[in-house]
Amino acid sequence: MKKTSYFFMLSCFLLLGCTGTKKLADTNHTDKGWRKLFNGKDINDWFVKINHHPVGENFGNTFRVEDGMIRISYDQYGDFNDQFGHLYYKTPFSYYKLRFEYRFVGKQQKGAPDYTLLNSGVMFHSQDPRTMLKDQDWPISIEMQLLGGFGDGKPRPTGNMCSPGTDVVYKGRVSPDHCINSTSKTYDGEQWVKGELIVLGNKLITHIINGDTVLQYSKPTIGGGVAHGYDLKYKQDGKSLSSGFIALQSEGQPVDFRNIEIKQLPETDH
Numbered sequence: 629m630k631k632t633s634y635f636f637m638l639s640c641f642l643l644l645g646c647t648g649t650k651k652l653a654d655t656n657h658t659d660k661g662w663r664k665l666f667n668g669k670d671i672n673d674w675f676v677k678i679n680h681h682p683v684g685e686n687f688g689n690t691f692r693v694e695d696g697m698i699r700i701s702y703d704q705y706g707d708f709n710d711q712f713g714h715l716y717y718k719t720p721f722s723y724y725k726l727r728f729e730y731r732f733v734g735k736q737q738k739g740a741p742d743y744t745l746l747n748s749g750v751m752f753h754s755q756d757p758r759t760m761l762k763d764q765d766w767p768i769s770i771e772m773q774l775l776g777g778f779g780d781g782k783p784r785p786t787g788n789m790c791s792p793g794t795d796v797v798y799k800g801r802v803s804p805d806h807c808i809n810s811t812s813k814t815y816d817g818e819q820w821v822k823g824e825l826i827v828l829g830n831k832l833i834t835h836i837i838n839g840d841t842v843l844q845y846s847k848p849t850i851g852g853g854v855a856h857g858y859d860l861k862y863k864q865d866g867k868s869l870s871s872g873f874i875a876l877q878s879e880g881q882p883v884d885f886r887n888i889e890i891k892q893l894p895e896t897d898h
Contacts, residue, residue: 662727665717665874666888668696677757678713678878679765679857690878691715698885700748700878707739712765714875716757722871723893726752726825731818732776733882740880746776748883749790752827753848753872755862764857768793769872770848772825772835773807774883777816785812787823787837789845793855793863796833797847806854810835810842820886829895830870 665673670693676686688704690713698715702708728750736745754769773788789796790807798808815821824836835843848869855863876885 661891662889663891664889665726666698666885668886669693671698671715673718674715675718675757676713676715677760677767679711680709680763681711682762683757683760687711687713691876696886698876698888700876700883700885701734702737702878702880702882705737708737708880709739710741710765712880713878714751714754714757714767715878716754716873716875720756720871720873721752721827721890721892722829723895724825724827725891725893726750726827726874726889727822728824728885728888729820729822730774730883730885731820733818733884735882737880737882744880746778746784747773747879747881749773749877749879750823750825751873751875751877752825753794753869754875756873757875759859759862761857761859764855764859766792766855767873767875768850768855768858768862769875770794770796770833770869771877772823774821774823777814779816782814784814785810785842786815786821787812787835787842789833789835789843791852791854793850793852793858794869795849795851796845798845803845806852808843808845810837812837812840812842828893830868 675684676691677683678687681687692699732746749771751767751769751771754767760767769792771790773790775784775786777784787810788807795802822838826834832846834841850867851865
């Protein structure tokens with residue numbers, strides 16, 4: 629090899645090496661402040677509430693950890709019997725970014741309502757599950773609804789908003805609808821999809837799917853219907869929701885979650 633070629637190659641190598649280091653530094657900077665809610669090993673920092681069961685009872689081993697994922701399964705169920713469930717992280721949050729990945733797998737459980745096919749969600753600003761009654765179906769909360777496509781070419785967006793026992797302001801007015809569709813693409817099959825929430829207390833809430841902002845709304849309050857069987861003292865219609873618990877949903881469709889992380893935000897910046 630000629631000497632000039634050697635120095636040229638060496639210079640290129642050093643330049644690429646510096647560039648690669650810069651990219652790594654940028655990535656580390658971007659990820660600064662994130663922490664895992666799910667450690668990939670167990671759900672000791674989480675607790676369960678399933679309809680028709682007391683808080684803390686993980687009926688049928690619905691929520692389990694396998695291969696570094698939280699798996700929601702019904703292989704120990706008979707008829708589904710409206711046993712809607714939620715897996716709650718142990719502490720509430722107010723201002724934060726939440727990111728996670730999910731995929732739909734398997735077949736819908738026998739007896740689950742038709743609307744739960746390829747349907748799950750992440751609840752937030754939720755009431756404390758320890759305040760839920762045994763036969764309460766949904767927590768008073770806001771839901772980032774997750775939907776899978778049916779493979780029929782028809783649009784079925786994911787990252788929507790649903791509001792069990794709550795109201796939100798959308799396009800300048802309190803929405804009369806229980807669910808608001810996002811502008812996301814449709815995701816068919818068992819592919820992993822990345823979801824992200826940006827929650828600013830009782831102000832702005834943003835839904836992001838695979839890096840695209842797909843929905844924004846604001847001013848969540850207690851109100852509306854859909855949730856049933858709750859203790860009346862926790863359904864204070866008109867009360868602003870500025871914080872609450874985060875939960876993964878089980879409503880009859882097997883689904884996997886992984887890489888669940890949170891980054892808390894300072895309230896003074898917003």
